Amino acid sequence: MAAIQDYDVAVIGGGPAGATAAATLARAGRSVLLLDRAGRIKPCGGAVPPRLIHDFDIPDHLLVARARGARIVSPRGRQVSMPIAGDGFVGMVDRDVFDEFLRARAASAGAVRLTGRHERIERAADGRTLVHYRAGEVRHTVAARAVIGADGAASAVARQMVPAAGAARRVFAYHEVIRAPAAGAAAAGWDGRRCDIYYDARVSPDFYAWIFPHGETASIGTGSAVKGFSLRRAVAALRDETGLGQAETIRAEGAPLPLKPLARWDDGVNVLLAGDAAGVVAPASGEGIYYAMLGGKLAGEAADAFCASGDARALREARRRFMAAHGMVFAVLGMMQDFWYASDRRRERFVAICGDADVQSITWQAYMEKALVRAKPAAHLRIFAKNIAHLTGLARA
Template identity: 65%
Template sequence: MTETVYDAVVVGGGPSGATIATDLAREGHRVLLLDRAGRIKPCGGAVPPRLLKDFEIPHHLLVARARSARMIAPSNRTVDMPVGEIGYVGMVDRDVFDEWLRERAAQAGAERRTGTFETIERKEGQPPTVCYREQRGGEIQRVRTRLVIGADGARSAVAAQNIAGAERMKCVFAYHEIIQSPANDSDHFDASRCDVFYQGRLSPDFYAWVFPHGETASVGVGSANKGFSLRGAVARMRGDLELDGCETIRREGAPIPLKPLKRWDNGADVIVAGDAAGVVAPASGEGIYYAMMGGRCVAQAAAQFLATGQPAALRGARKAFMREHGKVFWVLGMMQHFWYSSDKRRERFVTMCADRDVQQLTWEAYMNKRLVRAKPVAHVRIFLKDCAHLLGLKAPA
């Protein structure tokens, strides 16, 4: 019996891995999608309209439509940012959304298996062998493949074993609780509003959130400070917002990277994607769109590699992604470094969010996933206002 040699084994079935498996399978490649069972990543679940369009996502997967965001300063001052005519921010539940993506990959022709990646074995003159276990303590299973694609999260075992420097990836640790939504809206909770808390008592270096998910809501926090109690912060927030009486459906935690790796491939037969490649937006922590877009870049580079046998083709994935989104990541990284460093600066940051120019350009950039260049006068105004806040020349309104 001839052993099956896959064109690609995709390790990890989140938005990035499932997108890669779908794209490659649709092109006729033999793909194995290997995913751990039962894991759901902590995530606010926000998706922009461009994601729905670019990746043909049906609207029935949206569990809520947020039409505004509320920014809460350390002083508890609030600034509401309505989406306005641009539309809405879609909200998804990751357990349902991710499974739909995996099933679409299977329908496209990818083979699905449940298992946890262990390592890659190599023998001279033969394709690499992916080793995995179907369950903890189970026997090692082996499959051969021309290309290994690691989409197995921020602490990617594929990346750690094969990509130089991957083990040093800096992360924010995120924790959230999925709760039953309150029966009625109030000033503390609005089913059509995303609340973002820029308060050092809830997160010393990032932010906390309450995002509506229809019948449920995500209440969470992120921080890179290992001594800070994420669970404690969520408990305080739920108490402050009178959400402590709502049923807790599940709790989830995971590291979230905030800077892309300098290299995504090993120069031979391995490439990483999604959180494993570090494609989560700084400042906002947004990852679903960037995971899927980065996955598409990886799929295109993988297809070229499979067609030519040239490992250099794999480098095209990171180049394509950074060409499109690198400037946005740089701007957001600078924002996070400065504005999240103290409550005094967070207060000024929330004040800036009240500016109409800031709101309009922020929403347009978020919805379209690119920096807005069409309004130079507005950019000049924002630059001058930003400088005033940086220098402390403009007091909070």
């Protein structure tokens, strides 16, 4: 076993969470391995808020589009415009380019990149933790003092090492990346500066469908946890309905999305989860990139503290700090999804509420700042009253 390469931390998974964790650890002076599968791109609308761009120093060239607002479409075809005030925007990234940039940045900071498929973790008799992986037909082994599992919603690390975390609540997402229509093309209301979101059981019985601009391309997708619902047919129907059926399809991807943080992110010894593996995709919105990168940063800092102290309690800090900052946001979004997405009747009322100026202001502010907005009690009171009116049927959908 003397020939096995030793690292302070092995990070399994090279998406935004894993790459950010690896970069955080490398900058702290730790020896870190970043192990990632080749050729996998997660289905994702690619939306990133300004806070992510600022907090994680994302260069402008990675933003393929800047959406200046959204259009929300109800089951009956009601369209509500939600412009972003001032110079605010939603940044759009292509995940294949964006994720590779993050992995390359981690390598530049000192992380060792390897391509391979993680197979299992073993605790050896000499006290070392061994990570076994396969590259092509060849099996390899490395040793690490700590392991971060950032290997997605179906995390093999979580299944093997943190079974006490419980099963994640999930939807399955599917999208197609298409060639975007040229300016003035006859797609139904296509606007390369706007995100379109569809709340309609025909395209998602329990979530939503989207059309997001990506400059020269666009992402058209949907998600659902309903077994037997055809995501491919739903996307095809949405493309036909919006005049995008004949657009060139560049690629298609599908994957599960967790919608609730796991109850536990570490195994109490030396393994910690991050990103989708920890369940940090926001309910209702499905937003995951910012939360994955924040979770990766916190996991990297917790693993660094563990390496310094040898105290496994340091690993708990990643989840504690994340939930202290965003646990209430996830709880509120979860309640919103459970109630408003339950039927087309409720979706119709939800879209009507989205037309309210107070709702739009607070929604965009919360999105930009990644926090609940507490500083506008009068606006919150008005929103509460309007919600009650819709819930009781006093307001017209």
